[in-house]
Amino acid sequence: MEATEISPTMSHVSDVNELKRIASQVRRDILRMVHAVNSGHPGGSLGCTDFFVSMYFNIMKHDPKAFNMTAKGEDAFFLSNGHISPVWYSTLAHSGYFPVTELNTFRKLNSRLQGHPATEEGLPGIRIASGSLGQGLSVACGMAQAKIIDKDENTVYTLHGDGELQEGQIWEAAMYAAHYKLDNLIATVDCNGRQIDGDLEDVMSLGDLGAKWKAFGWTVLEMNGHDYDQILSTMAKAKSLRGQGKPIVILMTTEMGEGVDFMVGSHKWHGVAPNDEQLASALSQIKETLGDYPA
């Protein structure tokens, strides 16, 4: 099957089955991308696939054909845990930001698809470098603040890893967002409970995460990051809370490695690529729906 360009009409998909079809292809892309360069982060990428596909094909107002760095007049998305770049790149490509064929340059010399997202090479869809953790919420606060100055009614979204919340800067930004009543800011935390060195509870417990965000002055919602009905309804609810003067955080439960039986639920696939045999086994579990990009 040849890789196909997605037509702009696919930018908004309301049918959950169609979203699942897209997600299936994104998961295949993730596995093939990290396998091709024997590096990258498949675990969190697979875990957040359903979220990314929901955001870019259903929830966000955005224009893939005319990427606008300032995000004036549209929603903005910031990926704070930049290591899950494979899921972002595949989603951006399938939604039309750049050719799907470019996915085969991931992590290679002279590519726009850097190991961690960057603006230096001008990849459409990326507004700031991320990778060193804990910085994205601050950046999103700045964008949200600018939208208030400009009377732009659109929303600023972020995604964070749960392990990333161990960084102090996240809580500086959490204070700031509440202080300045940034209710146009919706942060999502990928709660997979894993980080490189093991289970989050063993490495550095976050305690009662919902209570922490509440204490910082945020409205807290929860959802299952693999249940499309929940993702769509929770994101819609988050957006409806505009006007209450509080930033919103969604604690999204996911499984690291979702979709591949030998990867799911383990921290071991955080930053390790599958070998040839493992790739074949993984791909046999995930249907090719939109066409694999040419290797």
Next chain:
Amino acid sequence: MFDLTVSPEKKDTRSGFGQGLAELGDSNPNVVALCADLIGSLKMNAFQKAHPKRFFQVGIAEANMMGVAAGLATAGKIPFTGTFANFSTGRVYDQIRQSIAYSDKNVKICASHAGLTLGEDGATHQILEDIGMMKMLPNMTVIVPCDYNQTRLATLALADHHGPAYLRFGRPSWAIFTPAEDNFVIGKAQMLKPGADVSIFATGHLVWKSIQAAQALMEKGIDAEVINIHTIKPLDVKAILDSARKTGCVVTAEEHQRNGGLGDSVAQVLAMHLPTPMEMVAVDDQFGESGTPAQLMTKYGIDTEDVIAASERAVARK
């Protein structure tokens, strides 16, 4: 003194920043400002009062301030951040590196209380490594103006300059000897006194010390050229080479560690293009301490006498 008009009044360079920022607030609606609990010290009160909706107090949270500034810049604003030089650089180096420099965001990092002239607060606050840290970052412009007037003009110029920039200024009242209205060009060295025997390249507060040194040197029969390197990066390589070629020896003078400062930028240029005898007036791999600015400049070897002695050494090496 030479053909410089020295104002009878002294002012701190940080007040030049505050004045420039206030003017920008009125003239450029895209300019926004952020401060980490040091509004009075940074002289940002006037901007805050006139433009409260474009001013953001971030509290004692400098890392967040840099990220918020990067986000504002992404949206098309021109953010000026204000805090002490120590908290503008070392404390937030990774935030600047990833979210501002690597991401090429149009953020102006404005840093007061740099160097030993901070005085009695001591070494925790007397950063002497900031020029080095900032000049190492690709995409970053580094500016160190020499007096009140020039700090105001540099602040105004930064709003029209696209890209990340570091503006370093200080706390003490200092002589004012550059024109109030002047064509300040980022990256263009400023000739203050032509001379034939030695080139003194100075930056920040040491420019005034170098002018005083040049006057004393004249009485000793040494005709020093004094050039103000207000932009450490991009460096005005042509001005440095032209002067060094003419005089045959060089002195650099700065309120910074020798490692990583103006001196090593100039040395790099000379080593590659025009090997020339050179002396450096800078702090020599030490932390400062509490004391008055004058006492500290003397003790740590960055005073007028040190520029004079370095010039004599340089001339002797020709």
